Amino acid sequence: MADSPPPTGSVLTVPPEFQYGSIFRQGEAAITGMWLFLAQECLFFGGLFLSWIYCRYWNIAGFDAGSADAQVWIGSINTGILVTSSFVYAMALACIQGGRVRFMTILLGVVAALGIAFLCLKGYEWHLDFADHTWVLDPDFKVKGALEGGAKLFWSFYWISTVLHAAHMTVGIGLVAYVIMCARQGRFSATYHTPVEVVGIYWSFVDVVWLILWPLIYLIGRAS
């Protein structure tokens, strides 16, 4: 955007939509719109985090009993995958700002592959969780006795939060695929790449949400 270096690759002139005075203003509006969207997403996930605080406060032992059965190794590998994907996306943005469209396309392919790897691992984790009888409606629910209620609250939080996060990941992978498609059609250059930047902000936000979910689901219970 404003700090873009002079184009070194192909120069693409894109006319702004009629309501904008320049392509720069149009880009600013798009980025601002994404941040406004993410502000309401903060409230969306904030409600989820509040439910974690409230339910855990009244059921600490049950939450810890539930958390003990979470697949911490998968959650931790997924954290590394997501952090790396955000890094690769930032590299892709740096490439397009330097006019290197082809490098950007390759890096975005890596980002999409990392996102798919995350979802595959998450799917495998869900499979293990089902097999481990941690589905809250399972009549053979794993935790029995006095801690069952708290453990069920923990696993309710787990299933809702991970499914919501995976849904956001799926949308993100679709957006990255769209950006790759547009790049292959030659629609981006060093002077115009607003969609690349906007999708990158969304992708990193999904990463941010996971950076909070990771300790809430897998780590805090380990410290008990």
Place this chain on the structure above:
Amino acid sequence: MIFRIILLAVTWVVLMALAGGEFLISGIHMALPDRPLVLLPAGLMVLIVVLVFMRLPRAPLIARGFALVAIFWLILLLGLGSMDALTRNFWWVQGYGGR
């Protein structure tokens, strides 16, 4: 551009180190009041991602305002929402409770 790529690479290394540190800290047995310490590296990681990868400092002024408003909303939501649970006192009343 080289400087930026180096900055991004260093940021990635720092994030992975923080994630590793967070994982190690979580393996230490902690008293209940100390357990939120596990969230400190996570908070730092979120801050770094927002500042470097999401490039908030370079976003338009109004976008930065939206980010601040989001934090304000979150403080209100989480602060007021958890206030009852975190401040409630229980007093034992003799003879109460069915006996």
